[in-house]
Amino acid sequence: LARPQPTALTNVETAVRAAYALRGNDRGSLTVAAPGLYPHMWSWDAAFIAIGLARLSIPRALTELETLFSAQWRNGMVPHIVFADGDASYEPGPKRWACGAVSADAPRGRATSGLMQPPVHGIAVRRVLDAARRAGPGELHSAADRIRGLWPGLLAWHRYLAERRDPDHRGLLTIYHGWESGMDNSPRWDVPYSAVVPAKAFVPFRRADVHALDTMDGAAQRPTDGDYARYQWLIEELRQAGYDDARARETLSFLVADVFASAIFAAASAELATVGDELGLPGTDELTGHAERFRRGVASTAGDDGFATDLDLRTGQPLHSQTIAGFAPLLCGGVSPAQHRALVDALFSPDWCGHPGLAVALPPSTSPSSPSFDPARYWRGPQWPPMTWLLIWGLERSGEPEAAAVLRASALDQLSDGVFAEYYHPFTGTPLGGRPQSWTAAVALDLAL
Numbered sequence: 001l002a003r004p005q006p007t008a009l010t011n012v013e014t015a016v017r018a019a020y021a022l023r024g025n026d027r028g029s030l031t032v033a034a035p036g037l038y039p040h041m042w043s044w045d046a047a048f049i050a051i052g053l054a055r056l057s058i059p060r061a062l063t064e065l066e067t068l069f070s071a072q073w074r075n076g077m078v079p080h081i082v083f084a085d086g087d088a089s090y091e092p093g094p095k096r097w098a099c100g101a102v103s104a105d106a107p108r109g110r111a112t113s114g115l116m117q118p119p120v121h122g123i124a125v126r127r128v129l130d131a132a133r134r135a136g137p138g139e140l141h142s143a144a145d146r147i148r149g150l151w152p153g154l155l156a157w158h159r160y161l162a163e164r165r166d167p168d169h170r171g172l173l174t175i176y177h178g179w180e181s182g183m184d185n186s187p188r189w190d191v192p193y194s195a196v197v198p199a200k201a202f203v204p205f206r207r208a209d210v211h212a213l214d215t216m217d218g219a220a221q222r223p224t225d226g227d228y229a230r231y232q233w234l235i236e237e238l239r240q241a242g243y244d245d246a247r248a249r250e251t252l253s254f255l256v257a258d259v260f261a262s263a264i265f266a267a268a269s270a271e272l273a274t275v276g277d278e279l280g281l282p283g284t285d286e287l288t289g290h291a292e293r294f295r296r297g298v299a300s301t302a303g304d305d306g307f308a309t310d311l312d313l314r315t316g317q318p319l320h321s322q323t324i325a326g327f328a329p330l331l332c333g334g335v336s337p338a339q340h341r342a343l344v345d346a347l348f349s350p351d352w353c354g355h356p357g358l359a360v361a362l363p364p365s366t367s368p369s370s371p372s373f374d375p376a377r378y379w380r381g382p383q384w385p386p387m388t389w390l391l392i393w394g395l396e397r398s399g400e401p402e403a404a405a406v407l408r409a410s411a412l413d414q415l416s417d418g419v420f421a422e423y424y425h426p427f428t429g430t431p432l433g434g435r436p437q438s439w440t441a442a443v444a445l446d447l448a449l
Ligand code: 2M8
Pocket: 033, 038, 042, 043, 044, 045, 080, 179, 181, 182, 183, 184, 209
């Protein structure tokens, strides 16, 4: 199949179209993740969206983060979905989660899910502050004020992660559901999900996702029904545990240490510490402590090749898989120079960006060399622009400007179709999934300008 070739946009045209797409998904104080498929606010999407919005309007970028944090739980957790009013199409909806009914920590007056997602928010706050500084003293002053307002919530979020999601001090975040990794059906979780067995009497809910996709091939690009039964059953287990971390740890049939989310946490903690220092805010030592502990934790899972490995906390076994999550140390550092070099080399090798079949030389979510690779099925192969953005960011931050520039050029090539798809077929370049997907438009905007 030849890659479809709509007229490629210039970077400025890409940015303009991305801004237009974000505006279309803007519901006032939150940006829906995508029209149709995801008509609500998602936590890590919101962080990427703020990064993109910072290029357009610093106040609007801050509003996105403020809306998300206004739904923060009393224990500090930032929920993975904040439900927008008036759209009941997404499943599982607020009734299924029943957070307010079973947990005193759930916010009153806001409907949320009872899970979290990777904590990209600190990185977003850093980027928004940088944009405000570039914009001039007036913008900086008012942005600094609003970041001061967000600060207690940000500190509580990071404290929640460090204390409740890493009680054993491994420097690795525990997740209770593949959705918490953001990489739902990644081969990373095949082994732990095989131990998740829904009770016989459990009736899974209607799947809204496959119907919302307006492509004829929606079902072939999404997690399977078998996957979904497990996803839904885990929510049932969590609900029965009252969304309580200690009880969840005892009772859940899925419990893994996620290296990619941990690397994001380390990096975001370090970024936030710099924000705190600049603005004279409290808690920066604590943040630096999180950054160091989780950097070490991620590095402790890396082999000689630098690849980080998730851990199944129920069996104690490492979870080996060839997925983009293995590059986690490129986000947070902590590995030796030799491991770092090996990782950068691997990124451009035929197992990843150098694969001869790729339409655009960008890392697929799963390596085409892996037996689990499926080029069209969600997190099992397609390329995801926000993950590309994170790797570019990590390469820039770790002293690899040339490698970052190569990825950035390819990313802009992919995004110059102006579609801002949720994910892309790595071999044909076909845009797949929701569109315009807000976080895709947001990273396009940021990369293009
Ligand atoms: C996808 O996840 C949601 C569940 O959280 C879903 O499949 O319904 C993932 O790609 C996730 O990473 C993303 O944040 C979310 C919204 O874009 O969609």
